[in-house]
Amino acid sequence: MTTEELQEIKVDKTIDARGTSCPGPLLAAKKAIGQIDKGQVMEVLSADEGTKRDIPKWCNKKGYEYLGTIEESGFFKILLRK
Amino acid sequence: MANKKLTLALFSGSVDKLTAAGVILGGAAAEDMDVEIFVLLQAAFAFKKENAMVNDRVAEITDKKDEFLASLKRLDAPHWTEAFRTAKEMTNVKIHICGFAGKVWHGDKLDDFIDLADDICGIGEYMTSAEEADINLFI
Numbered sequence: 001m002t003t004e005e006l007q008e009i010k011v012d013k014t015i016d017a018r019g020t021s022c023p024g025p026l027l028a029a030k031k032a033i034g035q036i037d038k039g040q041v042m043e044v045l046s047a048d049e050g051t052k053r054d055i056p057k058w059c060n061k062k063g064y065e066y067l068g069t070i071e072e073s074g075f076f077k078i079l080l081r082k
Numbered sequence: 083m084a085n086k087k088l089t090l091a092l093f094s095g096s097v098d099k100l101t102a103a104g105v106i107l108g109g110a111a112a113e114d115m116d117v118e119i120f121v122l123l124q125a126a127f128a129f130k131k132e133n134a135m136v137n138d139r140v141a142e143i144t145d146k147k148d149e150f151l152a153s154l155k156r157l158d159a160p161h162w163t164e165a166f167r168t169a170k171e172m173t174n175v176k177i178h179i180c181g182f183a184g185k186v187w188h189g190d191k192l193d194d195f196i197d198l199a200d201d202i203c204g205i206g207e208y209m210t211s212a213e214e215a216d217i218n219l220f221i
Contacts, residue, residue, distance in 0.1 A: 021157045023108030030112045030172060058112055 001068045006079055009067065012040035018047045018075050025051040026058060029080075033064070038082050041067070047075040055080065085174070087116045089215035091208065095124035095133075096141035097162065098150060103221050104165025111172040118215075119177045120208045121199065126183035129195045134163055166198050178203040 015032045017025035025046040036042055044055060052069055055078045059066040067079040088110045092103055103119075110117050121129050128134060140147040154161075160168065169175050179195055179202045189195060192202055212218045 019158060021159055023105055023112065026112045027108050027168060027172065054112075061113060 003068075003070055006068045006070050009041055009079060011043045011079070012036055013042045014045065015042065016045045017051075018045050020046075020048070022048050022050045022054070024048070026054050029055060029058070033062075033082060036082050041079060041081050044078045044080075045075055046078065051078065052076065085114055085116045086216040087118070087211075087214060088217045088219070089208070089211045090117065090119045091122060091212075091218075091220040092119050092125040093122040094141055094221055095126070095128035096139045097137050098140045098142055099221050100125070100128060100162035101154065101159070101165070104160070104162040104169070106219070106221075107166060107169035107175065111169040111175075114173050115216075117169065117173065117175040118211045119175065120203070120211070121177060121179045121183065123180070123183045123186060126179055126189065126195075127187045129177075129179060129199055130187055130189050131194065131196055134196045135161070137161075163196065163198065170198065176200050178207060180205065180208075 013032060013036050015028050017028040020028065025044055025048050029042070029044050032042060044051070056066040059080050065081040067081055070077040070079070090103065094100065107117060137151055140150060177199050179189070179192070179199050181202050181204055184190060184194065184202055192199060
């Protein structure tokens, strides 16, 4: 998916984990995923480089759909669908 | 499908290794793994109530201890006890204090240790747990 396509996706829940280091963003995602319904989209904001690889792998293991990552200035947004 | 299982033989009582163990526990929690931690000799010292919050023991690169501890603060990284507690809240984590290790540090009762500890056990339980584990670590 292109960045433009990712930016057009309706996000149902945003988790701001920019203040935490590994494994903080992953744990924040884990905590929040229970608060959305199947089919809904969550974005995780993080500045922790390892999270970019952790979340897609975690999605794969847990059966969620990793949609892509949008680079912002000094952080990034990781989108996934439950 | 049954959860995967992590068994951790936790020997170290130093803040750097306990912090690393806390990070690994976070990864296990994110994946809903069942975790069993066996608190062995020096770790049992760190798990005693009067010692858990004392950050003066770093086993690796000891000349960088101050920088390491300052970095934990700068990164707002949780103390290892908090990382362990978070993992316990998020997945099934059982923490066993080795009975022999407890006695080495004059801790005979569960009440001598921080409330993260679930029980005091013998090495037989570790052997059984390790046999069943998908991942078995010694830290």
